[in-house]
Amino acid sequence: MAKRFWLMKSEPEVYSIEDLERERETGWEGVRNYQARNFMRDDMKQGELVLFYHSNAEPSGVAGLAKVSSDPTPDASQFDPHSEYFDAASSKTSPKWVHVTISFVERFDELVTLARLKAEKNLAGMALLRPGQRLSVQPVDEGHFARVLRLAKARARV
DNA sequence: GCCAACGTTGGC
DNA sequence: GCCAACGTTGGC
Numbered sequence: 001m002a003k004r005f006w007l008m009k010s011e012p013e014v015y016s017i018e019d020l021e022r023e024r025e026t027g028w029e030g031v032r033n034y035q036a037r038n039f040m041r042d043d044m045k046q047g048e049l050v051l052f053y054h055s056n057a058e059p060s061g062v063a064g065l066a067k068v069s070s071d072p073t074p075d076a077s078q079f080d081p082h083s084e085y086f087d088a089a090s091s092k093t094s095p096k097w098v099h100v101t102i103s104f105v106e107r108f109d110e111l112v113t114l115a116r117l118k119a120e121k122n123l124a125g126m127a128l129l130r131p132g133q134r135l136s137v138q139p140v141d142e143g144h145f146a147r148v149l150r151l152a153k154a155r156a157r158v
Numbered sequence: 159g160c161c162a163a164c165g166t167t168g169g170c
Numbered sequence: 171g172c173c174a175a176c177g178t179t180g181g182c
Contacts (some may be wrong), residue, residue, distance in 0.1 A: 009180090011179095011180085024162095034165090055179080055180060055181085056179080056180050056181080057180095058180070060180080070161075083169075114181080130160095131163080132162075132163045132164060132179095133163095133164095133180095134164060134165085134178080134180070135175095136179085136181050159182105160181105160182085161180105161182095162179100162180100162181095163178100163179085163180100164177105164179080165175080165176105165177085165178080165179100166174100166175105166176085166178095167174100167175085167176080167177095168173100168174095168175090168176100169172105169173100169174095169175100169178085170171105170172090170173100
């Protein structure tokens with residue numbers, strides 16, 4: 001099957017592209033939305049590229065690139081009563097929540113801001129730009145992905 | 159900090 | 171299985 005492309009959101013105050021650059025890779029724990037989980041569980045393959053998006057930020061936007069670097073595995077935080085992600089309804093024999101590990105690929109010299117994405121006619125229809133879209137893990141069309149990358153490289157233009 | 163949009167929960 | 175209440179997301 002053809003490679004797919006992804007976008008994952010993180011609040012930079014919580015975990016930013018700089019954090020990922022320093023740590024090189026991280027387990028994407030804490031996803032508690034079924035659609036987002038299903039993408040990680042069913043569709044993500046190792047090596048596929050991920051737009052790393054800073055949400056709830058000043059400004060928000062795509063901050064860099066990561067790649068999927070593990071198969072889906074149970075998210076350990078669901079079993080930890082001290083974790084904010086603890087889920088009493090989950091069991092080790094049939095874990096509700098899985099996650100993947102992503103690893104650092106690059107940090108864009110300049111954030112590709114949400115405003116800039118919205119201004120780009122060719123990105124019309126991108127899920128991220130749909131009003132009310134809140135999915136923290138979402139697929140990205142190959143064409144949209146390529147165009148976001150091109151925006152990231154077009155540094156001179158503001 | 160506000161609040162609209164959305165997902166989840168739980169009473170019935 | 172409906173749907174109101176509630177919690178969360180995330181732009182502004």
